[in-house]
Structure formats: C-alpha cells, structure tokens
Amino acid sequence: MLSPIILSLKIASIATVFSFVLGIFFGYILNRKNIPGKNIWETILILPMILPPSVTGYLLLIAFGKRGIIGDFLIEHFGIQIVFTWIGAVISACVVSLPLMYQNAKSAFISIDPIYEKAAETLGSSEWKIFRTVTLPLAWPGIISGVILSFARAIGEFGATLMIAGNIPGKTQTMPTAIYFAVESGNTDIANSLVLIMVVFSFSVIFALNTWLKRKNYIGKQG
C-alpha cells in the first residue's frame, strides 16, 4: 500500500513543477506580449480541462506511443519509453494540471499594477530581472493558488494516467488507480484507507502551501 502513495507523490510533485514553470511561462507570454492567435493558444492550453480524461489519455497515447511521432522520436534518439512508465504518468498529470496553473498565473499577472514594473525598468532592470524580482513576487497569491490546484489535480489524476502509464503495481500504480482497483475488486478496507490517506495528505499539503502563501504575501496585509 505504500508504493502507490510514494509514486503518486513523486509523479504529482514533478508534474506540478513542470506545470508551474509552463503555466507561468504561458501566463506571462500570452498576456504580456502580443502573440498572434492568443485565444487559440489559450484554448489549447485549457482543453485538457474540458475533455474527458480518458480522451486526453487516448490522445496522449497516440502521440507518445511507439507509433506516435513524439514517442517514436524519443525512443529512437534517447531510448526513452513513455508508455507504461512513470514518465507517462508525469506527462498526463502535467497536461491535465497545466490549465489550472495557466489560468491562475494569468489572472495574477493581469491584476498587477504596471507602475511597479515600469519603476523597475527605470532602474535598469532587464525584463527577466523585472519578472523575477517584481512581477512574480507580486503575482504570488495567484501563483500559489495555481500550485495548490495543480498539485491537487495531479494527485487525483486517473483517467489519462491509466491510459498512458497503465496500472502496473509498484511501477505506475498511483493512489487513484489503486483506489479504483481496490474498489473494483471489492477491497473496501484498502480503498477506504487509501481515500483517508489522500484526504489527510491533501490537507497537509494545502495547509503547508497556505502557510507559505501567508509568508510570501505582501499585498493583502493590512497597512
């Protein structure tokens, strides 16, 4: 019963890191630069949120499978197999959690008063430095919110993961898959314990992130 927990943790953490980076990247690029077809990109990013996870999983399977373009490329050139490995689970968790990170980063960036970025510019900062030292810290509450949701989504991800990573005990069986099969095979006790662990665990994560958020929040504090 331990291995799905550790695996879920590992997969969700790595996926959240990627979502974090990509969500912030796209949130910034698409909303601060004049990117043509912004609305289309945005829709593509949000799509995995709308499509049933099993459909997303199927699309990923086609793309990353042996016969898919990306899957073929990775196996040929790097010998990396995606299907039926935890890497596949990371990819699916990342794809389904990215919309959450993106939207949260986006609204956080939009809400920042541009005067601070302008002030940093007059002080000689490069765009990248402004981003790191001003934009990102001021967007922090929204970013953390996105991280919480992404992590939650990544840890709960099931449909797409099952499709691309499979359900191999000890190798790709995550908590949700373990719960599903415990339920499926009538192991109510195991299912209940796993659900309980997920609840306790998510409580801790949300608690920790909230505490962190409070420390990092400069705007909302009473003056």
Add this chain to the structure above:
Amino acid sequence: MLSPIILSLKIASIATVFSFVLGIFFGYILNRKNIPGKNIWETILILPMILPPSVTGYLLLIAFGKRGIIGDFLIEHFGIQIVFTWIGAVISACVVSLPLMYQNAKSAFISIDPIYEKAAETLGSSEWKIFRTVTLPLAWPGIISGVILSFARAIGEFGATLMIAGNIPGKTQTMPTAIYFAVESGNTDIANSLVLIMVVFSFSVIFALNTWLKRKNYIGKQG
C-alpha cells in the same frame, strides 16, 4: 447528437452559476472573517479536486441516493429525485468545479489592497455594499478566471456525473459521457465529431469570457 450538447450546456451553465456563488461566498467568508477551522473547511472544499471522480461520484451516490440522508429528505419532502436525473449531474458538476472557483476567488480577494475597502467604509457603506461595489469588481480578473475553469471542468465532468446521473440518452447523457461511449464502442466518427464540437465550443466560451474580462478589468490597464 444534438441532445447531449444542449444537455451539457444546460448542466454546465447551471453548475457554474452555483459554483460562482458558492465559490465567491466561501472565498470571502473563509479569507476575510476569522472562521475557526479555516484550513479544514478549505480542504473539504478542495477535496473533490483530489479524489478520483469515481470516488466523488460514489460519495454523492451515497448522500443523494434513495438511502442517503439528503436524497431521502428531498424525496420525502419535495418529491425531488436526484439520482438518474439531470439535477444529479448539476450537483456533481458543481461539486467538482467548486474548488476551482473557490481558489481563484480566494487569491483574487487576498490580492486586493485593503485601502479601497477602508475608503468605502468611511463613506458609510455596509459590508455587503462594499463587497458588491468594491471588492468584487477589483477581484474580477481572478473571478473570471475561476468561472472559465469551473465551466470547463463542469462541461468536461464525467466520472462523478456518470455515477450519480447515469447515462440516459436524452435525459442525462452529456457530451463527455457520449464521447466516452462512442470511443469505447469504436464509433470513431461520432467520437471525433463530439470532440470537435467540444473544442469549438470551449473555444467560443473562453473567447467570450476573455472579451468580457477585458471590458471589466480596471487594474491591469496601462496608466
């Protein structure tokens, strides 16, 4: 093929309205008032995000089913049946999309500079009026972001809906359910058309909401 689309729309719209109201309510109450056990409430709200939808669905089935407390009460006193009706689908869509609305509203409220609410207070406004006229408009980008995600989640909701509302063509069969069964039974054409419709449709919704957001956003505009 038309009826799942209309049904999905109806269900997702109603569910989003409820999520909108509840998400803003909890986002405000839990983050502006000193509610005891805030972290616990927050975790409960976010839980449906973390639990596999089938588990959420099962829990809803127990609560709203014939033998469940709520389900029994509703049937006894109002003659309303939840299980196997579109109301059930609304409930499950609302439950799974609420975490998104909540988190987005929360981070939006936290990011508001309290000076504006204080200024409104000196001008004699009640808390409710301040909320309506100052807090909510200033939180708008985050709120809209939450609405987009909630709607997307509601329209894509599958696992929990299927459990509580069933899959009754013309009555409770939504787009994701129709897609799922089309894919499973190898009706690739129908599946593809439905996926296409969902993509086009979500594009329109995101586009419309983004446009609306731009009109309503006061903060981010360049000074």
Add this chain to the structure above:
Amino acid sequence: MNTYFKIKSQLDHFSVDIEYEFESGVLVVQGESGAGKTTLLKFISGLKNPEVGKIAFGEQIVFDHIDKINIPTRHRNIGYVFQNYALFPNMTVAENITYGIKNMIDFKDKAKREKLLSYCESVMNTFHIDHLKKKYPRNISGGEKQRVALSRAIVTRPKLLLLDEPFSALDEKTKKIVYKEFEQFKQNFHIPTILITHSSLECEMFADQKIVLENGKRVN
C-alpha cells in the same frame, strides 16, 4: 460640537499616546514625517482601534474601551481624504464622488436625490474636475486625483472631516481656488475638521487650533 479623543496604542515599533479636545472648527495637526499624524486619523476614523482610549464626536461616543463602545467606521459619519487618495480604481471620477451619497437615507427620496446629485455637480464644478467625470482614476493626474478625493469626502456633509495633506499635490493656482472653496465650505457647513498639513501657510489660513506631534506624542 466638541470633538474629543484620547488614544493609547502600541503598534509594532511605534507607540501612540495622544489626548485632545477641540471645539468645532479646524484642528491642524503638524509634525515631522513619521510622527504619527496619519495613524491618528486612522484611530479617529475607526480604521484602527487603540488598546486604551475614548473618542467622542460631540455627544456621541464612538469609541470607549471601558464601556466597550466601538461604532464601526461606516456609522461614524466622517469624510476622509487619504494621503494616497484611495480612489476606487473601478469607478469613474463621477462614480467615485457620488459613491458616498448613495449610502445616505436621503438618497431614496427622489427630490432629495436630485438635490444631492446636483450638489455633487456643483462641487465638481468648483474644483474644476467636471471635465474628468467619465475618466478612471488611473487616467488622471496627481492633482486631479487629490481634488476628486476631496470632493468625494465632502459631498456627504460628514460630521467630521479628516484631511490628510489634501492640498499637497496641487499647483499654486489650483491651490488658491481650492483654498477658497474649502474656506467657503467650512463657513457654510461648520464641520469640525482635522487637517494634516506641512504648509505653514495653510496652518495660518485654516487653523482654529493646532497640535504638533512627535514620535506618537503631542508636544505642544
């Protein structure tokens, strides 16, 4: 109407201990930057509450730590011009100015409403901001913001005016106009006012009484 306040409070790294009473008229508060002037207004308006103290506007006690009286800010019926104006970014200039009067009971009566609104118009007129009506705060200049903030605070005819450097961002010509208007307003409505200013000219012109703060305490 006498205004009385006695405030004792320990904010982190800054302690406040002030007691004063003044009759209707303008009380000018002076003091160096960081002396606690803005903080004093926050206490009087109820945006902050002291540990120990009593605040009364005439007969009405709005705060008393002994009797556990603490009337919320919104019922204290004050007009407050914030040092950084705090104009609502989501409302136009006109909406900002009429915001307060919409909270008044009078606003429900049609005739009174018309009167209130036309009063707003005339205030905007005299402060030369009527051409900005439809602009949002982010699109007006510093001095314009200040005049909007001042208009917003006075149109509700509050029982007490709290003005935190309300003329500092105005050019000299505009200042003169606003001074005159303020003088007139003062004479017409007899509203007790606490005015924070660094200008000895303003102090001379408006002060009926004056206190000087230093490090959270009154020193004159």
Add this chain to the structure above:
Amino acid sequence: MNTYFKIKSQLDHFSVDIEYEFESGVLVVQGESGAGKTTLLKFISGLKNPEVGKIAFGEQIVFDHIDKINIPTRHRNIGYVFQNYALFPNMTVAENITYGIKNMIDFKDKAKREKLLSYCESVMNTFHIDHLKKKYPRNISGGEKQRVALSRAIVTRPKLLLLDEPFSALDEKTKKIVYKEFEQFKQNFHIPTILITHSSLECEMFADQKIVLENGKRVN
C-alpha cells in the same frame, strides 16, 4: 551635457506638443494640475513613446521617430521619482533602495560593490530613513515613502534625474534637510535634472531654467 526633447503626441483627449533644450543643471517644470508635467516625464523616460519627436541626452540620442531610434527605458540610465512613489511592495526599504545598483556592471566587482552599498547606507543616513531599512513600504508614512523613492532614484547616479514632486509630502523640517542634501548631491554629481514642483520656493532654490506647461504645450 545638453538635454534635448521634442515631443508630439495625441493621447486620448489630451495632446502634447513640447520642444526644449537645456544645459546641465536643473530644469523646473511648472504648470497647473493636469497640464501634462507627469506625461512629459513618461515620454522622456521612455515609458510612453510619442508619435513624433526626438529625445537626446547629450550626445546620445535615445529616441528619434525619423531614424527609428528608441532606446528602451532600462538603458536610458535615468533616475525617476514617481508622483505616487511606486515603491516595490514586496521589498523592504533597503531592498528598494539597493535594487537599482544591483543592475549596474560595477556590482560584480567586489570592491566596487562594497562602495556602492556603503553609498546607499550614507544616502539612507542623510535622508533619515536608516531606521526604516527593514520595513515594507505599506508600513511607512507618506513622507518616509517619498524619501525612500528619492534615495532609490539617486543611488544609481543616473545620467538624468526625473523628479515628480519629490518633496511634496515632507514636513518643513524634513524638507530643509532633504533640500540641503539634494543641493549637495547636485553639486557633487552634476546630474541634469528635470524637477516638477508646485512650490515657488523650490523653483527659486533649484531652478537653473524653468518652463511652464499649459494643456500639453509650453507657454513661457
């Protein structure tokens, strides 16, 4: 070093048309509230770009619509005190002030870095804000904010200083100290400065040249 600017631009409901050249020293810009003073600084700093115009700091042309030159703000090497200060809310006072020098190449050299940092210290000292070092902008007073903004703008020893009413929120005693410091700074570093002020005293004290704006145009 001569500073030259010629700016023609149509903002919605507000048109700007100004040309001027001044030699090193302080140029005071005056004009009524809403005359376009802040807008002018935005053009010169590159935060806004005019449709037609040319801006040169000495030999260096930073903007020319004909030659399509437009050096980005961050390479214009200016110091800007904003009318509402724009202190970074996420940084302490000390971090705000040292922010700019960390962008300088000199900062990589250890000896130079020490020198820069100790210069920051001395500026904070003379402006009497060294006790605020660890505070965040939301927790300091208006006048304190203004001094922090001024310090932040000058510690990088920019090629051009743009000051938007940098002394307006200071009490008279603090003002005197800051005036003296600013005078000294001006004499030591000979940095061309554009100073917006409503105070005739300041104009008298600092102005080597003076222009008056009205409705986006120069009138003197």
Add this chain to the structure above:
Amino acid sequence: GCNRTDTGNDANNDISEKPVVEESNEKGVTVNISAAASLSEALTEIQTEYAKENNDTLQFNFAGSGSLQKQIQEGAPCDLFVSASKAHMDALEEAGLIDTESRKDMLGNTLTLIASEEKADVIKGTDSLASAHVESISIGEPETVPAGKYAQQSFESLGITDKIKDKIVLAKDVKQVLEYVETGNVDFGLVYKSDAMLLQTGEIVADMPADSHDPIVYPVALIKDGKQLEAAADFYEFLQTDYAKGVFEKYGFVIL
C-alpha cells in the same frame, strides 16, 4: 486456505518437469501482461505462487479490456493479453497483432441476477423479471460492456425486452451496476458471477440460463511484438495448471 495450497503443490510438480521453466530460472526476465481488471484478484494470487517457482518477474497492467486493446494497438509493451471479451481480442487479431496460434478461450463466466436489500425476496427467479415488482434493472452499456451485451441477449431470448425497456439503467461497467444495487438506487442488476461475489449488501437471486446468451469467454493470447514471448508462454502454460484453475474457480470463473 489449505486446499488451495494443495492444488498449488500439484501445479508445482507439473511445471518443474518442463525444461523451459528451468532455463528461465537461471536468469529472470520481466514479462508484461495486460489483463482485464476483473481478473486482478485471481491473477495476483496466481502470481504469488508462480514467483515461488520462477525467477521471471510478472508485470501486470490491469485495466478495462477496451483500454488494454487501445494500448496494445499503440505499441505499449505487452507479451500476453488476457481479455474479458471476445470482441477486443478479435480487434487485435484483425490488426494482426496477436500470435493467432496461441489464442485460446481460457475462462468462462456466468451472468447472474442480483437484487438490492429491499428487493431481495420480491422475485424468485429470472422468469419473473418482467413483473411489476421490478422497478429498475441495471446492466452494462451493451455497446461497450460485454456483460451488458449478454444481458441484452438474455432479455431478447426471454422475450421481455419490450416489457422492461423503460426500467433499464445503463452503467459504465459492471462495477457500477454493483454500486447501484448496493446503494439501493436500482432494484436489480445483471453482472458476472465473479463480480456478484463481491456484493456487500444485497443478494444473489439466480443465474441467467446459460443458453439465453452467447457464451461468455475470456480469451488469452500472446502478442506478436512481445519481447519475452518464451517467458510469457511459461506463464501462459501455468495459467492452465490445476492450481490456477482452482484459483479462478474460487473467484467465480468457469474453466473452459
């Protein structure tokens, strides 16, 4: 308990005589097996026993047969496929992905009528299904769930399709039928015997007549692309030992 261990011993004897097994005993390999989720319990039990005799690692991937079929089609690593339905195996055979000679209908199952607690005593046998006491019946979606297809066939041959048409509640899979019946939201359900044995509240009423529907079969076959076909064949053999058969029977399957 005990008798299982006995069958296990029998099986051991059977296998140790085969030379193939001894070869792979020297150096274990990993065998990828895609198996229908409904077999997970039984196969896991068999795996434990198998590991005692064999150094090969069995790596199971459990999912619905439809998902497994898609994964195999997209080239997911798999040596042996145990499907819960004929159709999914047929699809792979048509695509030329399985070793046709190795295909075998290994197991069977029984379609069983279950009832919720409240309705446990309402009807005696399958023939009164059309009576008014039966308000709702849940079956799997016939298009996608094999058990649903068989249920539909049974209704057809019992001649009650029209009478119960409005009482049918279609479910995503057999498990969902069980949940509907367990929670009392549906009165009756048709599931496999192997699933019915997992029922926690509610009753098993009766088996549907075996001739009322097509035979229920679980085909098994080796996958052409497999990397460890020899080792997979060993396990394939082991599945047909008496020990394995005993385990399958214990979980409600029928040996063909």
